[in-house]
Amino acid sequence: MSEDTPLLLRRRALTPPELDAIPWMHLLSPSEHERAASDLKISEARPGEYVCRVGRPVTYWIGVVDGLLKMSTSDANGKTMTYTGVPPGGWFGEGTALKREAYRYNIQALRKSRVAGLHVDTFHWLLDHSIAFNRFVMNHLNERLGQFIALREIDRMTSPDARVARSLAALFNPVLYPVLHPGEGEVLRITQQELAYLVGLSRQRVNEALTTLQARSIIRVEYGGLRVLSLEALRSAVFEKKNGL
DNA sequence: TCATTAAATTGTT
DNA sequence: AACAATTTAATGA
Numbered sequence: 068m069s070e071d072t073p074l075l076l077r078r079r080a081l082t083p084p085e086l087d088a089i090p091w092m093h094l095l096s097p098s099e100h101e102r103a104a105s106d107l108k109i110s111e112a113r114p115g116e117y118v119c120r121v122g123r124p125v126t127y128w129i130g131v132v133d134g135l136l137k138m139s140t141s142d143a144n145g146k147t148m149t150y151t152g153v154p155p156g157g158w159f160g161e162g163t164a165l166k167r168e169a170y171r172y173n174i175q176a177l178r179k180s181r182v183a184g185l186h187v188d189t190f191h192w193l194l195d196h197s198i199a200f201n202r203f204v205m206n207h208l209n210e211r212l213g214q215f216i217a218l219r220e221i222d223r224m225t226s227p228d229a230r231v232a233r234s235l236a237a238l239f240n241p242v243l244y245p246v247l248h249p250g251e252g253e254v255l256r257i258t259q260q261e262l263a264y265l266v267g268l269s270r271q272r273v274n275e276a277l278t279t280l281q282a283r284s285i286i287r288v289e290y291g292g293l294r295v296l297s298l299e300a301l302r303s304a305v306f307e308k309k310n311g312l
Numbered sequence: 313t314c315a316t317t318a319a320a321t322t323g324t325t
Numbered sequence: 326a327a328c329a330a331t332t333t334a335a336t337g338a
Contacts, residue, residue: 258320258321258322259321259322259323260321260322270322271323271324271325271326274322274323274324278323288322290320290321290322290331290332290333291320291321291322291332291333
């Protein structure tokens with residue numbers, strides 16, 4: 068396939084390990100599992116490529132198998148607002164899929180990512196047949212709602228340091244992103260550049276923020292990633308405008 | 313397995 | 326935005 072083949076045309080069936088990486092698949096009965104597995108498609112998104120755009124009709128409920136995506140919208144003035152990053156194990160679009168409406172945000176790959184899609188019809192079929200699946204989707208919706216509410220607060224009143232901290236904390240949400248193993252001390256593979264795109268700051272500023280967080284022993288910065296030492300501190304970190312505390 | 317080189321990422325200005 | 330320094334990944338003997 069050529070370089071610029073649209074994402075949707077580059078899809079294929081999932082391999083067993085890929086199926087295994089999908090958190091809700093384990094909740095299904097054998098017959099449900101089989102139906103979902105035969106419907107799921109996966110394709111690879113290159114960095115910067117759009118996985119879905121605002122306004123497009125929802126045909127798939129989409130999840131990240133591998134890589135990292137960014138969820139954002141543009142307001143009336145064209146200013147971009149980033150909601151959150153979507154790491155492996157994260158699924159999105161359930162709200163709009165439920166109502167069969169159009170996507171409300173843009174989803175863009177920050178790095179080379181493998182993205183799986185479940186057709187809306189199958190999504191609805193699972194809702195009609197599996198209680199466990201319903202519970203999963205409900206938890207997911209509820210948790211994302213909480214995340215969005217928290218974001219409002221972050222976006223208007225907190226310092227860059229705090230924004231970086233909370234964005235990081237959001238990536239460790241155990242309900243939305245179970246595959247990440249949100250255990251403290253685990254390495255999160257994310258570059259400072261990727262984090263910058265995610266938070267909407269310059270890489271320099273992110274670098275500065277990470278240094279501050281490290282100085283407080285909240286995280287440890289490593290090459291190509293970082294470790295969270297205290298998720299609690301990351302979530303509740305409060306910063307002054309200028310000189311530290 | 314080691315050494316060399318290219319590429320990616322970070323730290324600074 | 327540009328640069329140098331550092332780390333990793335890739336290559337081949």
